[in-house]
Amino acid sequence: xxxxxxxxxxxxxxxxxxTAALPSGFTPAQWFNKQHVQYPKTKASSDNIYCNNEMRQIxxxxxxxKSFNTFLNYMLENIIKICFTTSITCKNPTYKNCxxxxxxxxxTNCELTSGHYPDCRYRGTxxxxxxxxxxNPPLPADHSRSELLPVHLDSTTSNSGPILILSS
Numbered sequence: 229x230x231x232x233x234x235x236x237x238x239x240x241x242x243x244x245x246x247t248a249a250l251p252s253g254f255t256p257a258q259w260f261n262k263q264h265v266q267y268p269k270t271k272a273s274s275d276n277i278y279c280n281n282e283m284r285q286i287x288x289x290x291x292x293x294k295s296f297n298t299f300l301n302y303m304l305e306n307i308i309k310i311c312f313t314t315s316i317t318c319k320n321p322t323y324k325n326c327x328x329x330x331x332x333x334x335x336t337n338c339e340l341t342s343g344h345y346p347d348c349r350y351r352g353t354x355x356x357x358x359x360x361x362x363x364n365p366p367l368p369a370d371h372s373r374s375e376l377l378p379v380h381l382d383s384t385t386s387n388s389g390p391i392l393i394l395s396s
Contacts, residue, residue, distance in 0.1 A: 266282060266299040276352050277352075278352050282299060282338070293340050298338070310378075318360070320382055326361065329360075335355060360382040364377065
């Protein structure tokens with residue numbers, strides 16, 4: 229895992245650079261949904277317990293401890309609607325079709341603190357944040373009528389900040 233520090237409007241943000249292969253049996257949209265969409269948020273006595281439980285479900289598909297993950301505690305249908313807003317530049321250069329939410333939503337961040345698969349331990353934090361997603365047309369296995377589906381969570385931020393808009 230690498231880290232990248234970014235100066236944005238006088239605030240330093242650390243972004244975790246995480247790359248992961250698509251597990252077998254998932255389309256990119258299905259894997260996005262599995263990794264990042266959790267609505268309603270599962271009840272747990274703390275965000276740490278929530279993250280330990282939810283990350284276990286993700287890690288079993290990759291057989292490793294994912295170092296960092298964000299759950300969007302928001303309805304998938306509303307996340308999909310963001311795919312139809314103005315395109316912006318993605319932070320991850322692998323993706324070209326990013327879109328930023330127009331309002332903050334509840335998110336839960338899970339950061340690996342210790343352990344080795346399958347005993348991964350996480351620290352969880354909840355906040356209200358904007359999110360940026362990359363969207364692509366669905367694959368036949370997605371069984372979706374939507375023209376676009378989220379396939380990558382590019383970033384989240386509690387700062388509305390400037391965005392780069394791509395011209396069509």
